[in-house]
Each structure stands twice: as C-alpha cells, then as structure tokens.
Amino acid sequence: MSAAAPGAAPVRDAVEWRLAAPLGLTYVVFFAAPFLILLGISFYADAEQTRLGFDSWVKFYTDAFYLKVIFDTLKLGVFAVVATTILAYPLALVFRASSPRMQRVLIFIILMPLLTSVVIRTFAWIVILAREGVINQTLMGLGLTATPLNLLQTELGLVLALTQIEMPLMLLPLLAIMNQLDQNLIDASRALGASKWRTFFRVILPLTLPGWIAGATLVFASATTAFISQSVIGGARLVYLPALIWQQSMVVYNWPFAAVASLTLLFTVLSGIMALSWLGRFARTT
Amino acid sequence: MSQRSTPADISFNLTVGLIAGIAILILVAPVLIVIATSFTTTQALRFPPPGLSLRWYGELFDPVRSAPIHTAALNSLWVAGWATVIGSVLSVLAALAITRVSRPSARALEASFLSPLVLPTLSYGLAALMFFSVLGIRPSLNLLIAGHLVVIAPFVFRTTLASLTQLDPALLEASANLGASRFYSFRRITLPLITPGIAAGAFLAFIASMDNVPVSLFLSTARTSMLPIRMWGMMESTLDVRIAAIAGVLIVAILVLMVVMDRFTGLTRRVSA
Structure with a gap:
C-alpha cells in the first residue's frame, strides 16, 4: 500500500x-x-452495597470451601485439556494421512458438534449417562455390572461430557497446524531409523505444539466456564466457580461476593492461558 | 514409509487408529442419540427408543402448549440477527483499519478485539448486568443485542482479518495506478474478495449468539427469554422430551446452513487452513 x-x-x-x-x-x-x-462492586463490604471494604475478598479467600471451588474449577479445566489432547492428537494424525475428500468429511464431523448448541450437547449426555442411559444399558447388557452406575453428578461423567463438548476447539487449531507440517521432516526421521513412536514424540509433537497451545487455551477457557454442563451434569453436589457466581448473583443477591467470584474466574482463566503461553515459549527455547 | 513395519510401528498405527475411532465415536454418537431420542413414543428419555413417532415434534409445534418455547426461539433469532449484522459491520471496518498497520498499537488492538473469545464470558455476563443496572437501564432485547454483539464480533473480525491478510496488495496498487479511487477499489476489489471470509465469520457469530448462555443467563428475564436459557430451565425441572425435538430441529437447521455456507464460502476449508 x-x-x-x-x-x-x-x-x-x-x-x-x-x-x-x-x-x-x-x-x-x-x-x-x-x-x-x-x-x-467487588469492593462493597455487604450485600446491600452500603459500605466499602475488602470484606467480600477476605471472606472468599479465607474460606476453605471457596478455595476448594477455585481448585476444583482449575482441575476440571486441566482434566478437559488432558482428555481432549489424548483423543485429538490421534485423530489429527489420521486427518493428516487422509485424502482431501476424507478430510472434508472429518471437518464436517468435527464442526457438527461445535455448531450444535451446548445445551443440546449437555442434554445428549444426560441421555447417555443416566441410570437407564446408553452406557449403563451397555455395561449391564454385557454383564459387566449388575447395578447401574451413577455417572450423572460425578466428576468422571462431567469430564466425559466436556471432552465431547470441547474437543472441536482442540481439534481445529491442531488440524490446521498438522496440515502445514513438512512431510520431509517426518520422512527424514523415519529414514534415520526412528520408529513411528519416536518420530511422533520427537518431531511431530514439538512442531505442532503451537497448535496444541491454541487449542488447549480454548478448551481450558471453555471448560472452566461451561455453566450449563457443569450444573446439569455435575448437579448440586459439584460446585464450580460459574455456579457459585450464578447462585450468589441471581439467587442470594450478594453482588459484591458474586463480583469477587466472577473476577476470580477471570483470573483463573487468565492464569491458565498465561501458563500455556509460557509453556509455548519454554518449549520453543529448549 | 510402509516397507518396513516393525512391531513398534504396528503398535503405533493400532493405537492411533483405535483412539481416533473412539474420538470420532465420542464426537458423533451424542448427536445421533439425541436425534433418535426425539422420535420416541414415550415420556422417558430412552435410547434406543421403544417406538418411533413424531409425537414430540407435534407437541413442539403446538402453538398453545409450546408458546413459551416459540417466544424464546423468536427472541433468540431476533437478537442473533441484529447482533450479527451490527457486529459484522463494526468488525469489518475494524479489520480494514488494522490489517495494513504494523505498529505495535495495532497488534495490541487486534488482541483486545479478539479477547472475548478466551476471556470467560460468564464473568462478562455478570459485569454487563451490573453495568446496566448501575445505569438504571431495564432489561430488554436491545440490551441482549449489545451484550451478544461484544461476544460474537471477534468471530467476524478474525475471519475478515484472515481474508485481508491473504489479499494480494498488488491488486490494490494496480487499481490505484489505473486511477480508481480508494472507495472504488474497496468496492470492486477488496470487498468481493473478502466477502466469503466475512460470511463465514458472520455464520459462526450467528450460531454463537443463538447458542449463547453466559450473557443471556444474566441479561435475559422472564419477559425476554432466550432459547438456550429456556431449554436449560426445561432440563432442570422435568426432563421434557420436547428438548430432544428442539435439538432435532436445530441440528437439521445447522446442517442445512452448513452445507449452504460450505458451497458459498468454503467454510470447511476456511476452518482447517
């Protein structure tokens, strides 16, 4: 120009x-x-917003219950990232090896859940995880368990559902970078006698790390804030920051406290993102 | 590549193939299960359904019994439509401003325009509620449009920016050298070339608004109910099979839109490249 x-x-x-x-x-x-x-608003000391002070912050950060909520939310984000990573990498490898026609079909399969409402995907998992759900019917049909397992309202069930709900977010950046990967580097590694395992861990994984970091950031941010999935599948027994924010602001009407919880969620997600980008820089320099 | 298959390589292929298969199953199965469930004859959410019927679709389209759902769906369409239109115009302008400027301030602006994609929108939803309530503005569909607008604009901004970066500057130079005004060049060269990018972004933005929970959760009220929030309410109280029917309708609508958008904008290529 x-x-x-x-x-x-x-x-x-x-x-x-x-x-x-x-x-x-x-x-x-x-x-x-x-x-x-x-x-x-977070610096109001009381729910009626009459007095200024750090009381809401102090109350949140000195109570073991709320600290556990922060920890559980972080943990849920990490679990979702780990689970989507384990499933997404092999699929991305298959995608890379596929014909252009097959690649379009795979993109379609990946985009489909992404474009289906989160509420609907959550609903689907209720049908799957319920006591008379698909998983329990299959397990009991195979004689693996006599009584139906409780999968709803467990962390396992929630992570499973979030894995499906968030997987497209991990896949899209990963597929993009996987397609740009230079085949010569893989061929060179193979020609020099490295096994496929070694080639994957020493060549493909480091080179696709920027795509993984982009995907992991999206999955982490999304899983930690997935209010509907968390509250419907997790139920009332599993409390995460989003449910706490909703309950404090719309049920209890303690806005200062809800504001503290809300800013805590913001910091939690930001610290996750920063940790991931730090990991990216660290990986590039070593 | 495949002339020497050592046991290690075979185990690698098996592992990758197996996990990739599981990944595809996990991605696809829930969608199929919901669709199958929507055709059930019973009140219970069972898979496989004991019998097939259109009973729940009939219930869903019943203008009296499902009136709240219809209102919520129309509200969602209205908000998503306006938020997408306004958000697209603003984002395209902003993308045009930023692409050709390489100053650090432009990169900072780009990052802040994209920030709603990773920042927890739930925190934003509460912030927006407090903001409007401090200003004394009563909840309305217009507030929902404003709230959604901020959250979905980055989708258009990102795809437009990507199309602009791929645009060959030589085309614009040639146009300018041939005496075309800057606006004429924009209208005849830039705009046609970036339209597919804008359309793909607008499509994603529209879907994101239709699907938005975190902002609607705080800004919608009983009078301005939104579809996802209404569905969440239906899920919390009784597991109404009509949700499955809504899912069926939405999934078919999305599929049709996706095929159309793919023809028009190459959506599937755009996302993977």
Missing part, C-alpha cells in the same frame, strides 16, 4: 486507523466499562 504512494502513507494510515473507532468504542462502553463496574 504505502509503497505505491510513500508521501501519502501517514494520511492514509490515519484515515484507515479511524475505521477501528466504532468497534473500539463499542468495546470500551459495553465491554471494558462493565468490567470496571464489576471491579468496583
């Missing part, structure tokens, strides 16, 4: 720069300002 008319470049920049203003302004008013209000 600027090469065509070097003299005019700054003026053009200024004109084009201004095109970002409408979206920028929308973000300032409807995105940044609400977060500032949220932060402000």
